[in-house]
Amino acid sequence: MNRIEKTFAQLRRRREPALVPFIVAGDPTLEQTESLVLELEARGADLVELGVPFSDPAADGPANQRALERGLRAGASVDKILALVARLRSRSQIALVLFGYFNPVLRYGCARFCADAGRAGVDGLLIVDLPPEEAGELRRPARACGLDLIHLLAPTTPAARAARIVRMARGFLYYVSVAGVTGVRDKLPSELEPRVAALRRLTDLPIGVGFGISTPAQAAAVASFADAAVVGSAFSLLIERHGASAEALEAVGALAGQMKAAMRQARAGGPRQAQPPDDL
Amino acid sequence: MNRIEKTFAQLRRRREPALVPFIVAGDPTLEQTESLVLELEARGADLVELGVPFSDPAADGPANQRALERGLRAGASVDKILALVARLRSRSQIALVLFGYFNPVLRYGCARFCADAGRAGVDGLLIVDLPPEEAGELRRPARACGLDLIHLLAPTTPAARAARIVRMARGFLYYVSVAGVTGVRDKLPSELEPRVAALRRLTDLPIGVGFGISTPAQAAAVASFADAAVVGSAFSLLIERHGASAEALEAVGALAGQMKAAMRQARAGGPRQAQPPDDL
Amino acid sequence: MPRACPERSRRVPDSRGWFGAYGGRYVAETLMPALYELEQSYKQARRDPAFSAQLARYAADYVGRPTPLYFARNLTQRLGGAKIYLKREDLCHTGAHKVNNTLGQALLAVRMKKSRLTAETGAGQHGVAAATMAALFGLKCEIFMGRLDVERQALNVLRMKLLGARVNPVESGSKTLKDALNEALRDWIATVRDTYYLIGTVAGPHPYPLIVRDFQSVIGREARRQVLRRERRLPDFLVACVNGGSNAIGLFYPFLKDAAVKMVGVEAAGKGLDGPAHAATLVAGSVGVLHGNRTYLLQDEFGQIRETHSIAAGLDYPGVGPEHSYLKDIGRVQYTAVTDEQALKAVALLAETEGIISALESAHAVAYAAALAPSLGSERVIIVNLSGRGDKDMQTIAAHAGLTLDGAEPAAERATAG
Amino acid sequence: MPRACPERSRRVPDSRGWFGAYGGRYVAETLMPALYELEQSYKQARRDPAFSAQLARYAADYVGRPTPLYFARNLTQRLGGAKIYLKREDLCHTGAHKVNNTLGQALLAVRMKKSRLTAETGAGQHGVAAATMAALFGLKCEIFMGRLDVERQALNVLRMKLLGARVNPVESGSKTLKDALNEALRDWIATVRDTYYLIGTVAGPHPYPLIVRDFQSVIGREARRQVLRRERRLPDFLVACVNGGSNAIGLFYPFLKDAAVKMVGVEAAGKGLDGPAHAATLVAGSVGVLHGNRTYLLQDEFGQIRETHSIAAGLDYPGVGPEHSYLKDIGRVQYTAVTDEQALKAVALLAETEGIISALESAHAVAYAAALAPSLGSERVIIVNLSGRGDKDMQTIAAHAGLTLDGAEPAAERATAG
Numbered sequence A, B: 001m002n003r004i005e006k007t008f009a010q011l012r013r014r015r016e017p018a019l020v021p022f023i024v025a026g027d028p029t030l031e032q033t034e035s036l037v038l039e040l041e042a043r044g045a046d047l048v049e050l051g052v053p054f055s056d057p058a059a060d061g062p063a064n065q066r067a068l069e070r071g072l073r074a075g076a077s078v079d080k081i082l083a084l085v086a087r088l089r090s091r092s093q094i095a096l097v098l099f100g101y102f103n104p105v106l107r108y109g110c111a112r113f114c115a116d117a118g119r120a121g122v123d124g125l126l127i128v129d130l131p132p133e134e135a136g137e138l139r140r141p142a143r144a145c146g147l148d149l150i151h152l153l154a155p156t157t158p159a160a161r162a163a164r165i166v167r168m169a170r171g172f173l174y175y176v177s178v179a180g181v182t183g184v185r186d187k188l189p190s191e192l193e194p195r196v197a198a199l200r201r202l203t204d205l206p207i208g209v210g211f212g213i214s215t216p217a218q219a220a221a222v223a224s225f226a227d228a229a230v231v232g233s234a235f236s237l238l239i240e241r242h243g244a245s246a247e248a249l250e251a252v253g254a255l256a257g258q259m260k261a262a263m264r265q266a267r268a269g270g271p272r273q274a275q276p277p278d279d280l
Numbered sequence C, D: 001m002p003r004a005c006p007e008r009s010r011r012v013p014d015s016r017g018w019f020g021a022y023g024g025r026y027v028a029e030t031l032m033p034a035l036y037e038l039e040q041s042y043k044q045a046r047r048d049p050a051f052s053a054q055l056a057r058y059a060a061d062y063v064g065r066p067t068p069l070y071f072a073r074n075l076t077q078r079l080g081g082a083k084i085y086l087k088r089e090d091l092c093h094t095g096a097h098k099v100n101n102t103l104g105q106a107l108l109a110v111r112m113k114k115s116r117l118t119a120e121t122g123a124g125q126h127g128v129a130a131a132t133m134a135a136l137f138g139l140k141c142e143i144f145m146g147r148l149d150v151e152r153q154a155l156n157v158l159r160m161k162l163l164g165a166r167v168n169p170v171e172s173g174s175k176t177l178k179d180a181l182n183e184a185l186r187d188w189i190a191t192v193r194d195t196y197y198l199i200g201t202v203a204g205p206h207p208y209p210l211i212v213r214d215f216q217s218v219i220g221r222e223a224r225r226q227v228l229r230r231e232r233r234l235p236d237f238l239v240a241c242v243n244g245g246s247n248a249i250g251l252f253y254p255f256l257k258d259a260a261v262k263m264v265g266v267e268a269a270g271k272g273l274d275g276p277a278h279a280a281t282l283v284a285g286s287v288g289v290l291h292g293n294r295t296y297l298l299q300d301e302f303g304q305i306r307e308t309h310s311i312a313a314g315l316d317y318p319g320v321g322p323e324h325s326y327l328k329d330i331g332r333v334q335y336t337a338v339t340d341e342q343a344l345k346a347v348a349l350l351a352e353t354e355g356i357i358s359a360l361e362s363a364h365a366v367a368y369a370a371a372l373a374p375s376l377g378s379e380r381v382i383i384v385n386l387s388g389r390g391d392k393d394m395q396t397i398a399a400h401a402g403l404t405l406d407g408a409e410p411a412a413e414r415a416t417a418g
């Protein structure tokens, strides 16, 4: 049982929703990323997604694009990120998922990447531009190295396709709240809850929701019906504002703390019921 | 017998070559043109060509183009030019030829133009863009009004065509020294003399040569084999330099005087003989 | 509208180059022999099947003929009247109908063993087409272009130069097309023995109006065949812009004897016919002689040629081909004019409805057709000559349409909703 | 050069979108259903005679197809070797081969009832062609274009805007084509339900490389028919420039099973392959995944995409269509590269000898052919794909050729000798 499974099992037992912050490795320095992960953990984060910089992040909105560019400028290549994870592992056992695009992984070599990532202490991989159809070459070595390959589901995913995807999913399911790129949004879509509900009927895996969640209230709303809320751009913007400073740690930590608190409170009411739509 | 015929008859008797200055009416003012004609006459000019300004003088080089533009700006329209001629006639009996393009004449009306021009004291018309083929409508009223329609012959004119043209010519023949527009030239073409000689075998009319003659030496050279030298751009450039001043009169008069003197001297030797070429 | 007498319209020009009371050869004596030589050479070429074959081959393989006759369905629907077809001369190599003429004349120049072409140009389309042919047939090329046009048609100036032509900015007179023509004639007078003067429209002294008409008539011959195939009938209207009138005569000529086909030539009304800033020669001019022929002109009371204005550099000429003067007088073709403003609107209309950016010149014809179509039943057919494409005019069009290089909003903002 | 196995080259892509080891569908989950929908719709459209008829009609009447296959006699003579034919895609409406693809895809978008097109563009040719189709079919149109390209291809930006498209300058990354593609994908992710993503080349996720190839293959089908008619034999060489590779595959594809026909794809060597300033993906790149497919890329050791350079804005992309990667690996097509300098010289050479100003992109193919021809006997035949015209590049070409708007000497001086 790897850290992701363990984390969600514990949370489920406690009927507690997971807060999953996303920060870009190397934004603005690799050292700061290390501190940020520890700070997030301390403030209640349950799993951290570490963004692997890529020059052409076609699924990301402006806030994360800039964060990825900062990571790129800081030299956060795959090997340096794995070294960062290894360093973290001496101080933390929080579940860690690498989040990124396929080309840097492919360039590193799928098998070598999985072996090195597993050894460093990575728990899961989420490759935005690697749909299940193309994931075979990464799935095999990932499994062999004990890494969960996290799959995404989108509002455009038809039900039958969702059923197929959940069958091969590991760790948790990442439901993309909107058809769109990452980024801060004013409102979450109203169909979000019924769609998650529909998905839940297909699987026992924990369901995380991401894309667009930026405030404690939004995180709380998601927590009322999903197992995890993934929050990315909101943290990227804070890091952008504060740079590699102590205030950055404080600001990021504070937001995480507020979110986690709001989510816990929301869960007190328990998940609501809703009609499943045609698509997810 | 009109003034042109009379002039050439007298000159022929004196074995003297004719100097034919060309100046643009109204360059730079109509008053100055009046003074210039009188000055030219006083300095030995035998016939004066008065340019009628036209907006699109496609057969003229830059010096005359500018002179015509000055005339245009001075308002030298056909009626004003005819009035100028009428004024001149109270003080001078020099032969006067209007030199220009067809459209201002056409606009004025061919018949009306010839009647008014004849009445004012004009002796001849030279319309650069009116070849014999199109000259019918002007030839008839011109004859009726005692105006000579002067025809041009060019180096490109084939012998047979030249023969046809001389048959309908009146006053004198104007031989264009070069295939080109009006303008000052360093050298006169070497074939000029034989071509004029060939032309002379076709007709008894006086033969004038123009286009490119600008120095007393050139005028003298022409005088050695032709009956008249037409000098235009050289005067236009002097007028351009001196404007409507007394110096302009002096400069123009001086050049005319030198030219006429050089021509008289040249004629002392008499016209030379040469082989006629195929074309004129 | 009076109907033409077919016999009569087929007899022009007569052997002396007259279209009724228009045409002729009003040039300096120096050029007269060259005009006779040209007339002879053209007569022979016209009868020579090898010449026709060569012309046809280059037209097909090089120019890209036949050009399509395109049914503008969207425009037709938008206007809600007659069917509008566009004769797509904008697809010709170099971007306008001008090349039909320069190809033919350049082949003639080669046949006449001339080593050099000289030409005037206004919009630069004829200059580009002439420079193109000079390159293709290995001739030297001298282009005369008014200084003002050099500036407003910079793209075409660069094209001509790249094609190896020498472009001479003309500083005299109004520094536009008529002055360029004067300068080209001056050049020709000085070089007539080895130079072919390649005029860009159906103007100039005989036999140019005849020659250019013949070479441009390929437009109408194709259109006639195409419309008969598509509609199984002749069109009700032909519409073309008129400056010198070469694209118009090219479309009209092969239909002249079809008495039921009405024809409209559209001149440039510029800023309006009530002021001086236009170039509507046939609509607002009077008869005179310019550049070698007798025809309608824009002139003042003293016979001086007026300065003209059109937003389309290629419509900015104060004369018009003598055949058009004739067709106007006999009532076979109706002539009208369209303002700068209307032409600009027509560019936008055509771009928006059909995805075609027309030359500003051609847009005058489009504007007229757009006004005409709604007044006709949907069974009626209009053919508009789309004489050229608008690339050369983009700066002018963009300035008037308020277009800039900046985006309405940066892409990055849009990608995220809120 | 190894010969292709015809059976094999005809089987790509497989049902999952793979050309051998290249291709696939590497996109965000949000887009996957849209790709399946597109694949289905395209399969149906392809089998539907009404769709083919509609495509053929617009190709003929609107785009101006078939484009000529022009025997470049002067160029051939100048080079003194193989016969060079030019496939004249420069004569297509909007000025390049790009329109073959946008026409086909826009018809597909209409069939799929999409109301909006989104597209990236580099040189602006694809953007113009897409905006044109949006106007023609009444669709909204969003164009993404790198800020640097917006500046160097100003003419095309104005054309797109006039056609009613919104042009979004992209400020991210290297501010050129690849970033525009990222941005177009982002737009599509956010609007996928009602938007058709109209990619401009044979790249992107399956089924785009297949669809674009099919629509561009009209080039090769016509060329094959034309060369057989003219030469009564197949050509020895096909030469085309390669960025994404759509004009190249369009020419090559219908000849792939003709084992005797050699093919050369010419990439941009920019300032030279020894430095970083080039875009020669197949010649100097390595395999990776970008913009939805697996193919050769220009990338660093960490898999980050490199900034590229070419004087031709339309060759400035660090990837290439997966089919080309496949054709390279099986040795069916040879890929090479030509520098900025050589391309500029080829523009001048073609302008001078044939009176054709080609796009800088196409000039890369011309440059290669000009180097190849002299090494071959005069009985050999080369077909060069002249993918576009050079109007859009005149500023760049003029600057490099030292051309200005000023005349060599003012016209007035010349008219008078002395």
Ligand SMILES: Cc1ncc(COP(=O)(O)O)c(C=O)c1O
Pocket: C096, C097, C098, C122, C123, C124, C125, C126, C200, C201, C202, C241, C242, C243, C244, C245, C246, C247, C248, C313, C314, C315, C359, C361, C362, C387, C388, C389
């Ligand atoms: C596209 C286009 N159409 C029309 C004209 C007008 O010429 P014409 O009246 O001879 O057809 C021009 C002249 O430059 C032109 O470029």
Ligand SMILES: Cc1ncc(COP(=O)(O)O)c(C=O)c1O
Pocket: D096, D097, D098, D122, D123, D124, D125, D126, D200, D201, D202, D241, D242, D243, D244, D245, D246, D247, D248, D313, D314, D315, D359, D361, D362, D387, D388, D389
């Ligand atoms: C004229 C022209 N040729 C070629 C290309 C390169 O594209 P591809 O490799 O897809 O043919 C472009 C791209 O803009 C272009 O405009």
